[in-house]
Amino acid sequence: MSRAEPAAVPHTGPAVRPPRRRWTFGLLRNELTTTFRRWRTLALLGVLAAVPVLVGVAVRVETRDGSPAGGGGGGEGGPAFIAQVTNNGLFLVFTALAATLPFFLPMAVGVVAGDAVAGEANAGTLRYLLVAPAGRTRLLLTKYATTLAFCLVATLVVAVSALAVGALLFPLGDLTTISGTRITFADGLGRALLIALVVAASLIGVAALGLFVSTLTNSGIAAMATTVGLVITVQILDQIPQLHAVRPYFFPHYWLSFADLMRDPVYWDDLLRNLGLQALYAAVFGSAAWARFTTKDITA
Amino acid sequence: MAPYESDDSTTAAEAGERDAGRRGIARYGVPVAVMGVAAATIGLVPALADSGDPDLPKISAQQLLEKMAQSDVQQLSGTVRISTDLGLPDLGGLENSLASGALASGAPDGHGSSADPSAKLTELATGTHTLRVAADGPDRQKLSLLENAAEYSLIHNGTDVWGYDSKANEVYHATAPANARQKDRKDGKDRGGDEPPVTPRQLTDQALKSVDDTTSVTVDGTAQVAGRDAYKLLIKPRQSGTTTVGSISVDVDARTWLPLKFTLTPASGGAAVVDVGFTRISYAKPAASTFDFTPPKGAKVTEDHAHADGSAGAREQKSEQDLAKGFDGLKVLGEGWNSVAAFDTGSRDGASASGGGDLGGLLGSFGDRVRGGFGSGTVFSTRLVNALVTDDGKVYVGAVTKKALMEAADRGR
Structure with missing residues (x-):
């Protein structure tokens, strides 16, 4: 296979051929169905759906005798909002997202993103994808779009599972924000949806990072392991106080800022910083992935 | 490309x-x-x-102080950033648990609710914190300490004082007579009564109380704070060389005359010891729902009866009396910025025993052994406050240098 595939970028080339658009959507649909039909993806989503069930049942069992959740007292240990779960099932959505965001969600995204290009190369299918007149840039964008779709679906799976478990095991109703004011259940549901979207957006950076790693190697397993390893390493570095000067630029640094949506009024500063940081990671690693993928030799 | x-x-x-x-x-x-x-x-x-300092008409320090005294901002909401750097050894969580443990055991009724304001607000003594404040007249105030995925709110609404710790889902409740605050204010007492000063205004009020002929007060240009034009008021001790306070700078809103930022710089230079300022402020009336609080279902509510019994400060007064009983009176040596508070703990065997056993040893390791006309003792230093504990049980505390503190101790004998 020759290097430097023509890879005409459609929107920079003067001759944009109409069939291209159909190709993009066809490619995207194809990618989406391939990804979401994989047993691996379904297993990941199954694990994510099981986390809220575990948390919900554990809280339910622990508080059967009326003792407060989270060990009472200081409420230390245990994910955020866990103390409120027994009184309002909606809080299980927030607790489940807080519990899955540091590890389960980025791990699942790392697996899907790391597999995106390297997995095809591993299976020897990448060259066939490139035979189609879609171009490398377009293929890469499609892969990234699919990964982002997975981020959203994975987050929604956690949220919906948590809402279902919360509704089954605990009462629902008006809730108290962490600022102490009361909001209606409908308002709370709206905030829960907004929080799920913010959590999904928090994974944009990991997805771009995984995609870049995926273009570096022809081994799908290596790409997944590297991405997940990076996620864990950066989170550990983010805990080291001596690194305070660079910590605000680590992609997981503002992840838990989604909880600021439960303040009244909402505290936007860290939320916006988080979204800006994710956009920056997407731009840097997305373009790095593009630089690598459009110029590398495709041998498999 | x-x-x-x-x-x-x-x-x-x-x-x-x-x-x-x-x-x-x-x-x-x-x-x-x-x-x-x-x-x-x-x-x-x-x-x-940073578009540079705003251009404001000249004003004298005297005029500025008068305007500030007349300032009557009743409604505001905003975000306050507090940084405290006393140069204390960073004990992290240990410090908090020590402080809250001491407070919990020292409180007259011995309860240890995590929603107790005095325990919670001690956390502000170190590090950087973000607070939200809202006020609507003297009867409705709210102060929230933003934490990771949690918040501690202190809400005063009419006769109720609520503390809500969302992390532990615990509630603290006390009742204050409706007009206690207004009376407090009329008597010229501290705004906020039983709460430690945390807003720039409260801190400024405290600083201005000490303004006398030992202090120079000047207007030092203008600045922009939280998007508002402000005058910079510079409060400086005249007795330089002995006090550890370098200067206090207060940024005063040029329209509402409300202090927006309070910075205390130590004489030794370096970062500010206390830096409290609004990062966002609005003078609009906060939504009424801000001050409404009903304990969430299932929350553990702790009623503070010491507060309910009498005036808002009853508990404080009581604990102060308890404290005072332990000392042979409190004397103030020196004047102005050089004031040194001296008291006798009554314990004869000195610093090593004052904390008792291991704790005393731990404290001793933080201090320096000194001797002088007062005998010998241990000096504990922070970037602002120095304290001398002599071996015969006397304690001298002041915002003065180590040398000045020892001289005061010599004179105080």
Whole structure:
């Protein structure tokens, strides 16, 4: 296979051929169905759906005798909002997202993103994808779009599972924000949806990072392991106080800022910083992935 | 970015290989450029956004102080950032647990609710914190300490004082007579009564109380704080060389005359010891729902009866009396910024025993052993306050240098 595939970028080339658009959507649909039909993806989503069930049942069992959740007292240990779960099932959505965001969600995204290009190369299918007149840039964008779709679906799976478990095991109703004011259940549901979207957006950076790693190697397993390893390493570095000067630029640094949506009024500063940081990671690693993928030799 | 090669580049293998290599390197320029732009934006935007100090009519320090005294801001909401750097050893969680443990055991009724305001607000003594404040007249105030995925709110609404710790889902409740605050204010007492001073205004009120002939007060230009034009009021001790206070700078809103930022710089230079300022402020009336609080279902509610019994300060007074019983009276030596508080703990065997056993040893390891006309003792230093505990049980505390503290102790004998 020759290097430097023509890879005409459609929107920079003067001759944009109409069939291209159909190709993009066809490619995207194809990618989406391939990804979401994989047993691996379904297993990941199954694990994510099981986390809220575990948390919900554990809280339910622990508080059967009326003792407060989270060990009472200081409420230390245990994910955020866990103390409120027994009184309002909606809080299980927030607790489940807080519990899955540091590890389960980025791990699942790392697996899907790391597999995106390297997995095809591993299976020897990448060259066939490139035979189609879609171009490398377009293929890469499609892969990234699919990964982002997975981020959203994975987050929604956690949220919906948590809402279902919360509704089954605990009462629902008006809730108290962490600022102490009361909001209606409908308002709370709206905030829960907004929080799920913010959590999904928090994974944009990991997805771009995984995609870049995926273009570096022809081994799908290596790409997944590297991405997940990076996620864990950066989170550990983010805990080291001596690194305070660079910590605000680590992609997981503002992840838990989604909880600021439960303040009244909402505290936007860290939320916006988080979204800006994710956009920056997407731009840097997305373009790095593009630089690598459009110029590398495709041998498999 | 390199120009786009078309399909023919693949036919000429040699040239194509070189082109591809060059193009590969050129394309990596894109992520590097993105990073560069981001770094430049992060570095430059704050500098560019700083549009310089606002142009305001000249005003004398006297006029400014008068305006501040007349200032009657009843309604506001905003975000306050507090940084405290006393130079204490960073004990992290240990410090908090020690402080709250001491408070819990020292409280008259011995309860240990995590929603107790005095325990919670001690956390403000170290590090950087973000607070939200809202006020609507003397009867409705709210103060929230923003934590990771949690918040501690202190809400005063009419006769109720609520503390809500969302992390532990615990509630603290006390009742205060409706007009206690207004009476407090009329008597010229501290705003906020039983709460430690945390807003720039409360801190400024405290600082201005000590303004006398040992202090120089000047207007030192203008500044912009939280998007508002402000005068800078500079309070400086005249007795330089002995006090550890370098200067206090207060940024006063040029329209509402409300202090927006309070900075205390130590004489030794370096970072401010206390830096409290609004990062966002609005003088609009806060939504009424801000001050409404009903304990969430299932929350553990702790009623503070010491508060309910009498005036808002009853508990404080009681604990102060308890404290005072332990000492042979409190004397103030010196005047102005050089004041040193002296008291006798009554314990004869000195610093090592004052904390009792291991704790005393631990404290001793933080201090310096000194001797002088007062005998010998241990000096504990922070960047602002120095304390001398003599071996015969006397304690001298002041915002003065170690040397001045020892001289005061000599004189105080």
